[in-house]
Amino acid sequence: MTHSIGIEMERDSRKIIKRLKDEGFELVSVSGSHHKFRKGTLTLIVPHPKKDLPIGTARSIAKDAGWL
Template sequence: MERNSQKIIARLKREGFELISVKGSHHKFRKGSQTIIVPHPKKDLPIGTALAIAKQAGWA
């Protein structure tokens, strides 16, 4: 399970997600009607946060 926010963001972009907005450290990505928020920059996201992002993106 990837926990590095930089690598998660790179994968989201490769899979067609677009950066919609940034508010503080929270980056909002959208693909169609699907929205995912990633705290960045953070080397090690908490495992629960990383799992939630993976689940929302359809990786888990």
């Protein structure tokens, strides 16, 4: 049996990055496919380009960004 909390999780790295930039995060470095964004003391790493991030990775980014 699968349980759903009713929230559609964004998993496209391009859309996640756009939202981060729209909310004031700055790209501070790129190491391979990992893009590092910072806003104040908060730092987030987003693997890019990736259309289907693993749900756990997408959830972690969303939680750290304050979206959940």
